[in-house]
Amino acid sequence: MAEVTLSKVFKRYGAVEVVRGIDLAIAHDEFVVLVGPSGCGKSTTLRMIAGLEDISGGEIRIGSRVVNQLPPRARNVSMVFQNYALYPHMTVRENLGFGLKIAGEKPAVVAARVEEAAGTLGLGELMDRLPAQLSGGQRQRVAMGRAIVRHPDVFLFDEPLSNLDAKLRVQMRVEIKKLHQKVKTTVVYVTHDQVEAMTLADRIVIMRDGNIEQIGTPLDVFERPVNTFVASFIGSPPMNLIDARVESREGRAVAVLADGLALPLRPAVAARVAEGRPIVVGLRADDLAPEGHGLVGAGETVAIECPVLLAEPLGTETILFIELGGREVQGKMLMPRAVAVGEKLRFLVNLPALHVFDKATGARIAD
Amino acid sequence: MVETLAQRIFVRLALFVAMAILCVPGLWVVLTAFRTNVEVMAKPPVWIPQALTLENFRAIFGLAATQQGIPVVAYFMNSLVIALTSTVIAVAIGMMGGYAFARYRFPFKNTIFLGFMLSRTVPGIALSLPLFILWSRLGLIDTHFGLILVYLAMNIPFTIWLIDGFFRQIPLSLSEAAQIDGCTRWQAFWKIEFPLARSGIASAGIFAFLTSWNEYALASQLTRSTASKTMPVGLTDFTAQFTIDWTGMSAMAVLIIIPALVLTFVVQKHLIAGLTFGGVKG
Numbered sequence: 078m079a080e081v082t083l084s085k086v087f088k089r090y091g092a093v094e095v096v097r098g099i100d101l102a103i104a105h106d107e108f109v110v111l112v113g114p115s116g117c118g119k120s121t122t123l124r125m126i127a128g129l130e131d132i133s134g135g136e137i138r139i140g141s142r143v144v145n146q147l148p149p150r151a152r153n154v155s156m157v158f159q160n161y162a163l164y165p166h167m168t169v170r171e172n173l174g175f176g177l178k179i180a181g182e183k184p185a186v187v188a189a190r191v192e193e194a195a196g197t198l199g200l201g202e203l204m205d206r207l208p209a210q211l212s213g214g215q216r217q218r219v220a221m222g223r224a225i226v227r228h229p230d231v232f233l234f235d236e237p238l239s240n241l242d243a244k245l246r247v248q249m250r251v252e253i254k255k256l257h258q259k260v261k262t263t264v265v266y267v268t269h270d271q272v273e274a275m276t277l278a279d280r281i282v283i284m285r286d287g288n289i290e291q292i293g294t295p296l297d298v299f300e301r302p303v304n305t306f307v308a309s310f311i312g313s314p315p316m317n318l319i320d321a322r323v324e325s326r327e328g329r330a331v332a333v334l335a336d337g338l339a340l341p342l343r344p345a346v347a348a349r350v351a352e353g354r355p356i357v358v359g360l361r362a363d364d365l366a367p368e369g370h371g372l373v374g375a376g377e378t379v380a381i382e383c384p385v386l387l388a389e390p391l392g393t394e395t396i397l398f399i400e401l402g403g404r405e406v407q408g409k410m411l412m413p414r415a416v417a418v419g420e421k422l423r424f425l426v427n428l429p430a431l432h433v434f435d436k437a438t439g440a441r442i443a444d
Numbered sequence: 445m446v447e448t449l450a451q452r453i454f455v456r457l458a459l460f461v462a463m464a465i466l467c468v469p470g471l472w473v474v475l476t477a478f479r480t481n482v483e484v485m486a487k488p489p490v491w492i493p494q495a496l497t498l499e500n501f502r503a504i505f506g507l508a509a510t511q512q513g514i515p516v517v518a519y520f521m522n523s524l525v526i527a528l529t530s531t532v533i534a535v536a537i538g539m540m541g542g543y544a545f546a547r548y549r550f551p552f553k554n555t556i557f558l559g560f561m562l563s564r565t566v567p568g569i570a571l572s573l574p575l576f577i578l579w580s581r582l583g584l585i586d587t588h589f590g591l592i593l594v595y596l597a598m599n600i601p602f603t604i605w606l607i608d609g610f611f612r613q614i615p616l617s618l619s620e621a622a623q624i625d626g627c628t629r630w631q632a633f634w635k636i637e638f639p640l641a642r643s644g645i646a647s648a649g650i651f652a653f654l655t656s657w658n659e660y661a662l663a664s665q666l667t668r669s670t671a672s673k674t675m676p677v678g679l680t681d682f683t684a685q686f687t688i689d690w691t692g693m694s695a696m697a698v699l700i701i702i703p704a705l706v707l708t709f710v711v712q713k714h715l716i717a718g719l720t721f722g723g724v725k726g
Contacts, residue, residue: 129620149623156624162617166639176625179635223625 079140079153079230079263080105081126087134088121088287095121097287098135108257108264112274113284113310119267120235122284126265127233128152139230155224156233159240161216163208169195169219170204176227194226197259198252214245221253225260234266238273250276271311275299283307305439308359308432314396317360317406320436323350332358332433334402340379340426346433349442356442359432362396365408367422376429383424388416399424474701476694477501484690500695516696518670519678524703526588526674527656530595534652537596538603539645543633545604546611547619557608560601568598569661576665586668594662599652606651610644611637646711657704675700 081103088096096118103109111119124130126137128149137144144152155176163172173194177187195201198218208216217237224232234253238246254277257264268274274281275295283290283298283306291303302308308316321332324339330347331339340358342350350356366372368380386405387398395413398405399422408424410416433442447455476484478496504514544550545557575594576585584590614637622632638645660676667673675696682693 127620127624129623148628149620150626150628154624156621158617158621160615160617162615162621164618164622164636175622175635179626179631223621227625 080138081231081263081265082138083122083126083135084138085135086122086125086132086137088118088125088130089133095287096125099284099287099289101282101289101292103263103265106261106263108266108277108279109282110266110268110274110278110280111282111284112268112271113290115269116286117284118287119269119282119284123156123233123235123265123267126231127154127156152231153227153229154231154233155227155229156235157217157220157224157237159236161208161220161237161240163216163219163223165208168205168207169200169211169222172208172219173200173222173226176223180227190226190228194222197225197256198222213241214249217241217249218252221256225256225262230263232262232264232266234264234268236268237266238268239270246273253277272313275311281311283310301441302359302432303441305357305359305434308434308441312361314362314407316432317362317365317401317404318357318434319360319402319404319406321356321358321402323352323354323356325352332356332431334358335404336400336402338379338381338402340431341377341428342431342433343429346431346442350433355436357434357436357439359434360406360426361430362407362409364427364430365399365401365406365424366427367397367408367410368425370413371409371411372425372427375425375427378425378427381424381426382421384419384421385416387418397422470701473694473697476691477698479691481689481691500691501699504692504695514678514681514692514696515670516678516699519673519675520699522588522667522670522672523657523674523676523700526591526595526672527653529588530592530599530656531649531653533592534596534599534603535645535649537600538607538648538652539638539641541600541604542607542609542641543611543637545608547616557605560604563597563601568594568659572662572665575662579666585666586672588672590666591663591672591674594666595652595656595659598659599655602655603648603652606648607641607644610641614640650708650711653707654704657700 081101083099083101085098085100086096087094087098099118099122101109111122113119121130125132126139128144128147128151132145139152139154164175167175170191173191174187177190182190195204198221200215200218200222203211203215203219208219211219220237237253238249241249250273253266266273266277278295280292280294281298282292285306291298291307293301298307298311302311302316305318309318319334321334321340323342324331324333326339326341330342330350330352332342333339363371364375372378381401383399383401385397385399389396389398390413393411393413395410395416397408397410397416399408400406416422434440435442475493477500478498479493480495480497480499483490483494504516506514545553579585579590582590584593618636618640619629619632622636623629627635658676659674663674664677664680667677679693679696679700682689682696
């Protein structure tokens with residue numbers, strides 16, 4: 078059993094605070110992804126769990142042990158590095174067995190465990206090759222093999238897929254997920270790629286500037302982002318964020334955009350915003366669709382007619398750029414047909430899916 | 445680019461001349477070592493040796509009837525002790541220093557590093573007089589220790605600089621991976637980083653050894669007798685007031701060249717650089 082618990086964990090380099098007192102509880106066997114833009118402190122957090130960085134304040138526990146002062150070797154974690162960090166002078170077999178050998182396991186035990194890991198990851202034919210003779214995906218797999226062979230309490234992944242090409246990345250993503258289902262172990266995974274985070278995680282931790290912005294399941298953070306940062310970070314294409322002002326029209330609270338478009342607010346939201354308050358409305362591309370091309374079974378909608386500035390056909394859907402509230406926003410056309418630039422289309426806005434944030438703080442106005 | 449025949453011939457010819465200029469003196473020394481004095485002194489010169497002889501080697505070891513020997517064995521041992529000791533120490537310190545410069549942050553790091561480099565810009569011979577005075581006060585003239593110390597001062601900045609470069613090429617994540625795999629930092633160094641930097645350490649060793657083995661200027665001033673005279677200094681034993689024993693001197697020169705050559709060949713196979721390639725991202 079290995080929960081990982083971070084309590085008020087700080088990391089400072091001199092006067093610079095890189096991680097600012099984060100709290101995070103990771104359950105046994107849970108797959109947690111730390112995601113955020115570069116410099117948000119996610120890799121530093123991972124390295125503190127690994128023991129590769131000192132902890133400036135707070136406490137990290139793995140299982141029931143406080144590991145603050147323990148060196149990496151005493152934490153029973155394993156890590157897959159961004160650059161794989163395979164030992165170049167050792168064969169795949171030696172790379173896999175290195176940790177067990179260091180731990181003083183008998184050669185027979187080492188061989189058996191190495192074979193087991195090799196079997197799990199399909200490394201059979203590569204065992205006697207040097208890392209230099211492997212492709213990127215194979216190196217990645219060896220790095221994972223080296224991680225699982227020791228049966229660690231916690232797996233740590235530091236942007237393991239960022240050096241692979243797009244196709245291989247998708248393939249390895251699936252393999253990592255399968256691996257986790259096979260080898261039930263706690264996983265902490267760092268990435269800057271929100272798609273990776275969404276697809277892999279049991280829970281996502283979104284970080285910015287050394288703080289945790291939101292922790293939740295992929296659907297949680299997608300459907301109920303706590304602030305505009307999370308809203309714009311999670312989801313592709315990113316959520317459209319448009320400045321607006323709360324006004325009262327015919328007894329209903331509405332968000333009025335810069336171009337005068339009025340979007341009625343749900344009663345639950347309306348109850349929490351005073352008239353005249355500046356807000357930001359968030360609208361996913363999926364909730365802004367040309368009439369007849371999406372939003373099937375949507376609730377109340379508002380229709381607007383506007384010219385298409387740019388169309389990005391993706392096959393199953395086309396991303397349409399239009400101007401809304403003085404900003405360029407993206408809508409999504411399902412069951413697409415060819416769209417000419419400048420063509421005027423009637424778009425529907427899915428009102429129940431409207432996200433509302435405070436303009437000053439960026440925080441979600443809960444409903 | 446397609447070469448014409450004329451171009452090819454010209455290039456080969458130019459290369460031949462260049463190589464001849466480089467190689468002939470060395471070749472001449474070796475040839476002279478195996479020829480008789482009469483043939484060496486002949487006018488006009490005899491280019492192709494008529495008869496080869498080992499007499500010159502026998503002579504310098506004092507085995508020939510006609511001539512008094514030179515203490516070659518003592519000189520050789522002095523050279524060997526001084527060069528090996530200073531090389532081993534310089535490589536050991538260079539390894540530690542190079543690792544520290546490559547991996548750790550500490551105050552005045554860049555200043556110290558620059559200082560090492562600047563120390564290399566001063567020609568050793570410019571320091572010979574103060575060094576001589578200092579060494580004579582300390583009683584280090586004509587001792588192994590005195591010369592070893594001088595060679596360490598010459599070699600350590602260089603070995604640190606060279607080995608630092610090699611450690612820098614090894615990604616930090618390899619040592620980190622090893623530590624997560626259960627190594628102490630010390631084990632990670634010996635099992636991972638050291639084998640990968642081996643080619644750099646070997647080249648630093650060769651350079652340090654050759655510097656000490658071949659050095660003449662300072663050794664000629666700081667040594668006096670068979671207690672510490674090295675092989676290059678021993679070469680001057682062949683010059684007398686009116687004569688120079690060219691054949692003996694050449695034979696001795698060959699004895700100086702051989703160990704350096706052998707060492708270079710032995711260590712050469714460790715000089716395969718770029719071993720780290722492939723362990724990290726592709």
